[in-house]
Amino acid sequence: MKRDRIELPSDADGAPRQAPLYALITDVLRTAIVSGSIEPGAVLLEGPLAELLHATRTPVRQALRDLEREGLVSRFDGRGFLAGPAGAEPKRVVLNAAMLGTAAAEPVRKTLGWEGIYDAVERDVVHLSVFDRYRLNELELARHFGVGRMVARDVLLRLESLGLTEKDERLRWIVTPLDAQRINHLYELRWLVEPAALRAAMAAHPSRDVQPMIASLRRAMRQYPEVDRTGLDQLEHDLHVDFLSKCPNPELLQCLQRTRCILTLSKHVLGEAAPMPKRDPFLSEHLAVFNAVAQGDAPGAADLLRAHLEASCRKVIARAAAVRDSVALPDLPYAVVSP
Known part of the structure; x- marks a missing residue:
């Protein structure tokens, strides 16, 4: 059909x-x-x-x-x-x-050009970001992946919304470095804004909304470390993206959008370029936050979230350092170190 x-x-x-x-x-x-x-x-x-x-x-x-x-x-x-x-x-x-209910050879929708290469470019850019400030050549990016220049530009624009790329004064695409100082600055923003967004989300939605997330965390804690990176990334998004998106204040959410590069870093390096921790990296902390949400304890949930973010800042700085120490410097035809 x-x-x-x-x-x-x-x-x-x-x-x-x-x-x-x-x-x-x-x-x-x-x-x-x-x-x-x-x-x-x-x-x-x-x-x-x-x-x-x-x-x-x-x-x-x-x-x-x-x-x-x-x-x-x-x-x-x-x-x-x-x-x-x-x-x-x-x-x-x-x-x-x-x-x-679909025809055998019919896609549910034709994949947009940028969707076909986005994950690969995102992974490349994240790895570049922990090493240095790189300049990205839009034309070479398109040639490397065999796509049109507009497709390459769409990908870079989406990475810009996450805080991974930006334009310099000459309107060239630059990989925004994720060094220790920037990671610390991004986390400072997060621990100031996310607790406020959490309180607003709690006021706008019933506490029972978090029960599936609590169940997912408990299951992952039983299975850890036999949890793949995709599963961990989903659990990160459950709290820091999906639940916080229930906040009715779009200005708060827009402010947090550019901090998403932190989640993207962990998504691509945890358990691959950086070793999986012996103890779970955040599951018990997320569970404590969601339990407070389920109990309707907004001040407690906000305090637990801030404490979790402060602890995560140290972990992510160490994670980025581990990548620099153990992974070869990326060599990509569309990226050069920016002076």
Whole structure:
């Protein structure tokens, strides 16, 4: 069955805005689960779903998170999610396009050009950021990945929104270094602003919203260190991105956007370029914050969050130093050290 494109309200010029890819994937999976095409207990894995839907893992991951919050999928003691509520017996079902209501060769939406190379460029730029100040050549970036220059520019603009790139006085793209001083400055901003955003989010949403996040943390703590980097990144986002996004003050959230490079650094180096800690890196601290949220203790949750961020600052500075000490200096054709 061919799916119609989902459209959002029009832009100022009257052109319809296309729904983001993760929203379309969420819709496809929701329909399949509610209709019974995907049976309860079926194991849903990012990789196979991404391949089946002709998408990357990132929008599939976001879709599964959203469905978890809706109660349509659940976690279990294994990789991936189960279709339906918790407690079902896991079933290793081979999914196919018919179950999802899509044509076998039809992507849920044509992947935008920048989406195809974004993860690779983000990883490269994060590793460059811990070494030095680099200049990025937009044209060479496009040639390296075999894409158009506009695609390369879209990627760099998205990295700019995370605080990983910026334009210098000559309008050249620069990798913003993540040295100890900048990491400390970013964390100072975070421990001033995030507790305020947390309080506002708590006032705007019921405490029961955090129960799936608490369950995820407890499960990860039982499994640690057998938790992959993707799982850890998702748990970081549960608190610092997803829950805080419930804050109704857009100015606070905009202020925090440029600190996301800290989460991106950990996403790409923890357990790879930097060793996985013997003790969990943040799980128990996140759990303490969410438990306070669940109890409606806003002052306690804010204090615990600030203490967590102060401790994390020291850990991330050490993590970046470990990368510089143990990983070869990146050699990329589109990056040169900036004077």
